[in-house]
Amino acid sequence: MSSTTPDSRISLGRRAFLQHGALLLTGISAAPLSRLAAAAEAKQRGAVRIGLVTDLHYADKPPAGSRHYRETLAKLKEAKAQFEKDQPDFVVFHGDLIDSGKSLTQEKKHLETIVKAISAMPFPKNYVLGNHCVDQLTKAEFLQGVGQQESYFSFDRGGYHFVVLDSCFKSDGTPYGRHNFKWTDANVPAPELKWLQADLKQTDLPTIIFAHQPLDLKDTDAHAVKNSSEVRKILEASGNVTAVFQGHSHRNKYSEIGGIHYCTMVAMVEGSGLDNNGYSTLDVYPDGSLVLNGFRKQKDYHWS
Numbered sequence: 064m065s066s067t068t069p070d071s072r073i074s075l076g077r078r079a080f081l082q083h084g085a086l087l088l089t090g091i092s093a094a095p096l097s098r099l100a101a102a103a104e105a106k107q108r109g110a111v112r113i114g115l116v117t118d119l120h121y122a123d124k125p126p127a128g129s130r131h132y133r134e135t136l137a138k139l140k141e142a143k144a145q146f147e148k149d150q151p152d153f154v155v156f157h158g159d160l161i162d163s164g165k166s167l168t169q170e171k172k173h174l175e176t177i178v179k180a181i182s183a184m185p186f187p188k189n190y191v192l193g194n195h196c197v198d199q200l201t202k203a204e205f206l207q208g209v210g211q212q213e214s215y216f217s218f219d220r221g222g223y224h225f226v227v228l229d230s231c232f233k234s235d236g237t238p239y240g241r242h243n244f245k246w247t248d249a250n251v252p253a254p255e256l257k258w259l260q261a262d263l264k265q266t267d268l269p270t271i272i273f274a275h276q277p278l279d280l281k282d283t284d285a286h287a288v289k290n291s292s293e294v295r296k297i298l299e300a301s302g303n304v305t306a307v308f309q310g311h312s313h314r315n316k317y318s319e320i321g322g323i324h325y326c327t328m329v330a331m332v333e334g335s336g337l338d339n340n341g342y343s344t345l346d347v348y349p350d351g352s353l354v355l356n357g358f359r360k361q362k363d364y365h366w367s
C-alpha cells in the first residue's frame with residue numbers, strides 16, 4: 064500500500080483542463096514526449112495503469128444506424144494490441160458488452176464469443192453491468208459468463224480505492240433480466256447505496272468509481288441513473304472520491320460536480336472501421352493526478 068495521505072490527494076474543486084495527447088503533462092517535461100515514452104515514464108513514476116473499454120455491443124448481426132456490432136471484434140483486437148504495449152495493471156469493461164439476439168441462446172453465444180476475444184488479453188478484468196448485458200440474460204448468467212462473482216464491489220490497488228457500481232435495477236429494486244425493464248429506469252437501490260456509504264467510510268484512500276449509466280446528469284434525463292443525485296450525495300460526503308468513469312450514452316462528455324470529475328467515454332460499437340474505434344488507458348499517480356490517454360475517438364484528459 065502506498066503512503067498516500069489526504070494531503071496528497073487530487074485537489075478537489077480545481078477546474079480540470081482538457082487536452083489532446085499526453086504531450087503536455089505538467090511537471091513531467093517541457094519537451095514533447097511520444098505517447099510510448101510518456102507511458103514508460105508513467106510506469107517509472109509508480110502509476111497504476113487501467114485499460115478502459117465501454118459499450119462494445121458485440122452481436123452477430125448487421126449494422127443498425129451507427130452501430131456496427133460485428134466490427135467490435137476487430138476493434139477489440141486493436142485495443143488488445145495497444146494494451147499489450149502499455150501493460151495496464153487491469154482492464155475495466157464498462158458495460159454493454161453484448162447486444163440483443165433473437166433468442167436467449169443467441170445472446171449467450173454473443174457473450175461467449177466476446178468473452179473468448181477478451182480472454183486473449185493477459186490482464187485482470189473487471190466488468191460493470193450494462194443494461195444490454197442483462198437484457199435477456201439474468202445477472203447470474205452474465206456474471207457466470209464473464210467469471211465474476213459480484214455485480215458491485217470494491218478493491219484497493221497502488222494506494223487507490225476502486226469501486227464498481229451496478230445501476231441495472233428498476234426503481235422498485237428488481238434487478239434487470241429477461242426483458243423485465245425499460246432502459247430509462249436505471250437505479251442504484253437502497254441496499255447498494257447502504258453498501259456504498261459503508262464501503263467509502265472504511266477507506267481513506269483516494270477513490271475512483273466505475274459505472275455504466277451516467278451519474279452526472281439530471282435525475283430526469285433518459286440516460287441518467289434515476290437517483291443520481293442521491294448517489295452523488297454519498298460520493299461527495301465521503302470526501303475521497305476523485306473521479307467517476309462511465310459509458311451508456313456513447314459520446315465523449317466531461318463534467319465536474321462537487322469537486323468530482325465525471326468522464327463519459329465513447330462507445331466502441333459506434334461507427335465503421337478502426338478509425339472509429341474508441342478505448343483508453345488511465346494512469347493514476349501517487350500525487351492524485353489522473354491522465355486519460357484516449358485512442359481513436361476517445362478524448363484525452365489530464366486532471367491535476
Ligand SMILES: [Zn+2]
Binds near residue numbers: 195313
Ligand atoms: Zn451502450
